[in-house]
Amino acid sequence: MLTRADSNTTDIAALMADMGARAKAASRPLAIASTAQKNAALLAMAEAIIDGCSDILAANDADMEAAGKADLTPAFKDRLKLTEERVHAMADGIRAIAGLPDPVGSVMAAWERPNGLRIERVRTPLGVIGVIYESRPNVTADAGALCLKAGNAVILRGGSDSANSSRAIHACLVSGLESAGLPADAVQLVPVTDRAAVGEMLAGLDGAIDVIVPRGGRGLVERVQNDARVPVFAHLEGLCHVYVDRSADIDMARSIAVNAKMRRTGICGAAETLLVDRAAADTHLAPILDALHGSGCEVRGDTNVCKLWPKAAPATEADWMTEYLGPLISVALVDGIDGAIRHIADYSSSHTEAVIAEDEAVVERFFNEVDSAILLHNASTQFADGGEFGMGAEIGIATGKMHARGPVGVEQLTSFKYRVHGTGQIRP
Amino acid sequence: MLTRADSNTTDIAALMADMGARAKAASRPLAIASTAQKNAALLAMAEAIIDGCSDILAANDADMEAAGKADLTPAFKDRLKLTEERVHAMADGIRAIAGLPDPVGSVMAAWERPNGLRIERVRTPLGVIGVIYESRPNVTADAGALCLKAGNAVILRGGSDSANSSRAIHACLVSGLESAGLPADAVQLVPVTDRAAVGEMLAGLDGAIDVIVPRGGRGLVERVQNDARVPVFAHLEGLCHVYVDRSADIDMARSIAVNAKMRRTGICGAAETLLVDRAAADTHLAPILDALHGSGCEVRGDTNVCKLWPKAAPATEADWMTEYLGPLISVALVDGIDGAIRHIADYSSSHTEAVIAEDEAVVERFFNEVDSAILLHNASTQFADGGEFGMGAEIGIATGKMHARGPVGVEQLTSFKYRVHGTGQIRP
Incomplete structure (x- = not known):
């Protein structure tokens, strides 16, 4: 020594x-x-x-x-x-x-x-x-x-x-x-x-x-x-969100949600919370949660999620604030883009968030109003990485706003x- | 109240x-x-x-x-x-x-x-x-x-x-x-x-x-x-230098030195120290100091300056570290661009420095090797200002290296x- x-x-x-x-x-x-x-x-x-x-x-x-x-x-x-x-x-x-x-x-x-x-x-x-x-x-x-x-x-x-x-x-x-x-x-x-x-x-x-x-x-x-x-x-944690809008392509939402959560669960760009537009609850929620569950992910949902998809365990307030870094995801229904922006503002660690949507007006609001280092449209949060950004190498990811932000x-x-x-x- | x-x-x-x-x-x-x-x-x-x-x-x-x-x-x-x-x-x-x-x-x-x-x-x-x-x-x-x-x-x-x-x-x-x-x-x-x-x-x-x-x-x-x-x-002070190289145009050096020091003596971009290339002492020093003196500026010089231009008072070590913010300038002879770079590295507050020279190799070394927020070639240090930079307005000038630097x-x-x-x- x-x-x-x-x-x-x-x-x-x-x-x-x-x-x-x-x-x-x-x-x-x-x-x-x-x-x-x-x-x-x-x-x-x-x-x-x-x-x-x-x-x-x-x-x-x-x-x-x-x-x-x-x-x-x-x-x-x-x-x-x-x-x-x-x-x-x-x-x-x-x-x-x-x-x-x-x-x-x-x-x-x-x-x-x-x-x-x-x-x-x-x-x-x-x-x-x-x-x-x-x-x-x-x-x-x-x-x-x-x-x-x-x-x-x-x-x-x-x-x-x-x-x-x-x-x-x-x-x-x-x-x-x-x-x-x-x-x-x-x-x-x-x-x-x-x-x-x-x-x-x-x-x-x-x-x-x-x-x-x-x-x-x-x-x-x-x-x-x-x-x-x-x-x-530095970043203290990566409490990353995926928001699935009513305008999202279901297959794309499913594949991105599974990749964002499960590709590697221990990295800072892994998704921890899935937000689903209430207006898409009947169409998009079950296919996405079935796929997550099928890939080995445990699901904790709010009251409505548990009602619509009974395999979900009930989420508590602490779940929205937890970076699991493991095969576990918290899921909430939100009132469209407004609800998504509000939830992210309340709980995000300002690291990386994704919006899955075909409606350009929704994407624009997400890009303008969510204040995190990295925002993605129709892509996995696991791309939050200097190498994936084409920077060649990174010494880390910063969530502060001064000087350096992101990779x-x-x-x-x-x-x-x-x-x-x-x-x-x-x-x- | x-x-x-x-x-x-x-x-x-x-x-x-x-x-x-x-x-x-x-x-x-x-x-x-x-x-x-x-x-x-x-x-x-x-x-x-x-x-x-x-x-x-x-x-x-x-x-x-x-x-x-x-x-x-x-x-x-x-x-x-x-x-x-x-x-x-x-x-x-x-x-x-x-x-x-x-x-x-x-x-x-x-x-x-x-x-x-x-x-x-x-x-x-x-x-x-x-x-x-x-x-x-x-x-x-x-x-x-x-x-x-x-x-x-x-x-x-x-x-x-x-x-x-x-x-x-x-x-x-x-x-x-x-x-x-x-x-x-x-x-x-x-x-x-x-x-x-x-x-x-x-x-x-x-x-x-x-x-x-x-x-x-x-x-x-x-x-x-x-x-x-x-x-x-922020900047704590503006201890700005003007370096006059052997290749400097004498008239230009004189007009810039007087403007850099005397236009307004109380602002952070005002020059406090004049460095003159030893090789230009016989040709450039007296015309510049005569002009400064004629504009109402008191001169404090190192031993050689006092010898060559007897109206100068002797400078002490403290003078190289003092932001006068008044009609007073410290003057040193230096061994060319090397000596200028060394003096500035030792005493500058990293705010603004000017080089007066026609030799492009000297200018390039000054621009590369002096680490201050603003470096000027053949121009007055009093241009250190957001308005003069075309930024429209400034909230101040920063000498730190993080996020904001200069105006x-x-x-x-x-x-x-x-x-x-x-x-x-x-x-x-």
Whole structure:
């Protein structure tokens, strides 16, 4: 284990302050590194991971052995476990990030003023990103590579259960940086597992950290959101809704509802609540619920749903507020689009919602009036993903409204500045 | 005065929580209000201000009378003072905001995925803005109108010295909202002047406030930045630099330096430090300093500057860190563009910097490597202004890197969401 026997709060504070200062120093050359140099580092990282596969697997074995002795769920162990295939997938992910367009320096907007000044708004790196995650060792590679591509330094703080795996992967990232002539401090891994290190990161390391991205369960995200003194890109939960309008095609509604709920029930884009237009209760409700039930989903319904489809168990108020993350769905009848908008406003976590409808006026109201990060028409909520959006990779999904919203990819890890081109203009 | 004799902390907390809840409730209809309805409200506000001119001036007289008894600077009183002309300018400002394009609903980007999903990124309001300002009564009108245009509810907290003026102006804004059928709670003015009200706003009013914009002196901005638990759009100071390269046209450098420093010395875009390329010391330094001195500016220089131009007083380390906001400039010789970039990185407040040069390679390095919100080539730093950028109006200038940077206009007061158009797609 990496926890230092002699560590105490003062040590940790000093250690973390030093990491912050080094990240900030590294962020300057990184911000002006060329696209070619950053991509060379990324490709070298991928190669180092392939070359170091046996070391990474040996480190992971040590983590798995410790996990075997601890009281951890099979799902947790599966997230922790690396295989040769998973290590190669990690390298492929980094190569894919190398292939993305470089956001830094791209001109977002340009215009000219009557006095001849030409104004450009240009993407710049954010600076230093702090990533706090749990037991998935691959986050070390994904987050490190994404931050680098956007010209940011990153401080990674992985879970203690994956400490050996993360350290082995991190060594490959550093070797990639060094072989491309970039500072090793561009991607740092917190070398201790004390929780105090997280506290220091949340306080911002004396202004060094520009934004924090938590990756993990609700407990972690909640702590980060409550305690962080710097901006956070995160979602606490994905309480996603599918609304089936009276104008919906029944077959489409059925296939989308089943996919949205059951394709993978444990991801944030999985649907948790189905809202059915009261005017479509007789036609659409039973076919959809039969299909959900047939795919292994338990149904909890409001009074009317239970009356119309007796296999449903009665839902309580708590059900409308619960992210099941399992094969269970809550179902309510609502008064058309108005009722759907109201229910979503009351219960949604502002992550992702879908409307199934053929009536364009209904779709327009849904798109205008529902205030969630991602709204879909006639498509599954499980598309809520940076890869599916064509962003190449994401560091997470944000439900806040500031700066980044929805999938957080390389573009969302940038800021911007104005470049003003003059020919001697002075202000009258 | 508006301070309630019986107010106490509990009262204030309850009052503010209620304002927050009402702002949040108002933000929903506001977010989906049509452009026509918002513009009708803005034009009605302007008309109400013209119609209410004598009431506003009477209220301002009361504020001025109280100010006359207090120990306030002439500059402070000038900011507080309203005249018929200033009231008309306020109404004109609101009409100009009505004339701006509506950012809400505009499509920022659109693309299609191989599976046929069409993805749009669309501007949405942020929600509720808190504006905390000092004695300028016109901020009440400007900030209220800008927030409304972007579909946001706003809670305004003006300084106690302008309480009567702000209240009279606020009444006109509310009458404009009501005549257009928009909720009066869309623009609220905190009715008490207790400082505890500011504390409640900085805590976010139980999640109701999405962002805070402070308008005022360093003390106010510093308190807001230190204590706010919600995002802040602000700049603490504008420590702006002008770098004169060896390749600069001497006449242009002279005219820009004088304008950047002396046009108005009290604004955040005024230059505070002049950096001159050591290689141009013999040719460029004296003409520029002569012109600055001739325009009434005091010069403080480093050792070499004092040697070459003996009228300069010696600068100390503190001078490089001081925003004079007056007719005073610090001057240093630097080793070309490298030295300029280093000096700016060490001392700048990341607001606005200008490079005067004919050498395009120098300009490119300045634009790439200096990380401030606004960079200008061959133009005065005094152009750092939303109006000069063509944004129509600004609520302030931000030096943070998150969400808004540089002039904060209507677009920067928005967030976005993704609208995904499908035809039945489910995720494989």
